[in-house]
Amino acid sequence: MQKITLTQPDDWHLHLRAGAALKDVVNFSAAQFRRAVVMPNLKPPVTTVRQALAYHAEIKDALQNPQDFEPLMALYLTESTHRDEIKRAAEHPCIHGFKLYPAGATTNSEAGIGSLQNIYPLLEIMERHDVPLMIHGEATDPHIDIFDRELAFIENSLFEIIERFPGLRIVLEHITTRHAAEFIRQAPAQIAATITAHHLLYNRNALFQGGLKPHFYCLPVLKREEHRLALLDAAASGERKFFLGTDSAPHPRHGKENACACAGCFTAHAAIELYATAFASVNKLDKLEQFASFNGPDFYGMPRNSSQVTLQKTEWEVPAGYTFGNDTLIPLEAGRVLTWKFDKTPQNSQ
Numbered sequence: 186m187q188k189i190t191l192t193q194p195d196d197w198h199l200h201l202r203a204g205a206a207l208k209d210v211v212n213f214s215a216a217q218f219r220r221a222v223v224m225p226n227l228k229p230p231v232t233t234v235r236q237a238l239a240y241h242a243e244i245k246d247a248l249q250n251p252q253d254f255e256p257l258m259a260l261y262l263t264e265s266t267h268r269d270e271i272k273r274a275a276e277h278p279c280i281h282g283f284k285l286y287p288a289g290a291t292t293n294s295e296a297g298i299g300s301l302q303n304i305y306p307l308l309e310i311m312e313r314h315d316v317p318l319m320i321h322g323e324a325t326d327p328h329i330d331i332f333d334r335e336l337a338f339i340e341n342s343l344f345e346i347i348e349r350f351p352g353l354r355i356v357l358e359h360i361t362t363r364h365a366a367e368f369i370r371q372a373p374a375q376i377a378a379t380i381t382a383h384h385l386l387y388n389r390n391a392l393f394q395g396g397l398k399p400h401f402y403c404l405p406v407l408k409r410e411e412h413r414l415a416l417l418d419a420a421a422s423g424e425r426k427f428f429l430g431t432d433s434a435p436h437p438r439h440g441k442e443n444a445c446a447c448a449g450c451f452t453a454h455a456a457i458e459l460y461a462t463a464f465a466s467v468n469k470l471d472k473l474e475q476f477a478s479f480n481g482p483d484f485y486g487m488p489r490n491s492s493q494v495t496l497q498k499t500e501w502e503v504p505a506g507y508t509f510g511n512d513t514l515i516p517l518e519a520g521r522v523l524t525w526k527f528d529k530t531p532q533n534s535q
């Protein structure tokens with residue numbers, strides 16, 4: 186296959202940051218995706234509708250073609266989120282859900298949830314108003330092995346949330362294990378998951394191959410090969426519960442190449458190409474559109490995109506770095522050759 190055409194995809198999990206960094210990264214996503222759920226883990230976090238609308242305006246301002254890309258805003262859930270904020274979020278067309286970060290689980294999660302019980306009254310309101318909950322599903326107890334934290338969260342917290350709030354729509358974000366994929370498959374219809382391109386392409390060896398490789402460090406951390414294969418099987422299965430969420434998470438080079446490196450892989454420069462590479466590796470390119478363009482909007486109850494995009498089988502070299510404020514951004518696969526190339530101009534089929 187030399188060329189594939191698909192309905193324009195959306196990214197259901199994206200970090201865009203703010204200020205100069207935002208300006209430097211947002212157009213990579215806008216070039217490929219029609220919409221993206223923008224994560225609220227800024228400093229300070231985006232906890233209110235008012236803040237989300239200001240952030241939405243800042244993103245629109247940073248876009249080269251603002252009419253071509255729609256940021257879908259998510260609010261950061263805290264133990265002190267006001268119940269009225271949930272009602273306001275439910276009513277506002279720009280807001281598409283709340284993000285639950287267990288406190289300490291990942292980058293800028295300090296304001297997240299310490300004890301789940303404390304937010305049960307909030308989850309009840311979200312359930313009542315049909316506001317989706319996006320979850321960073323990792324247990325934070327430092328005694329739990331880092332490779333087991335996703336499973337521990339599913340067993341210790343997610344079962345209970347689903348049992349208590351059976352009507353709550355939940356997206357388990359960036360799943361990384363066979364356990365999570367199996368769990369999502371057998372869970373009720375309102376429970377879904379996003380999967381990143383890097384978790385489909387790499388296992389944990391990438392972190393240590395020939396030395397410590399901080400640009401492969403993200404959270405949840407890469408897992409064993411058996412988990413990568415299970416994720417690839419889920420993503421390319423065509424099942425409606427799995428959809429694209431890049432979790433593209435840019436950090437300045439000095440933050441990544443650091444004795445205390447921050448977590449996050451930047452993939453927006455080649456997002457759909459990386460997914461295509463993963464799907465092609467198992468001869469499932471025919472399932473890419475379902476995963477990248479259909480399952481997400483169907484889950485969120487939004488229309489599928491009407492524009493189409495094309496991927497060509499052409500070799501191109503990923504740049505060694507991009508400008509990122511007054512630092513550099515090292516993209517995933519920097520300096521390596523990719524075999525799929527996105528055609529930058531979506532043709533509107535209408």
Ligand code: NCD
Binds near residue numbers: 321403434
């Ligand atoms: C994300 C970031 O940098 O904001 N990092 C990451 O490793 N994925 C936060 C997150 O989604 O966990």
Ligand code: ZN
Binds near residue numbers: 224
């Ligand atoms: Zn993320």
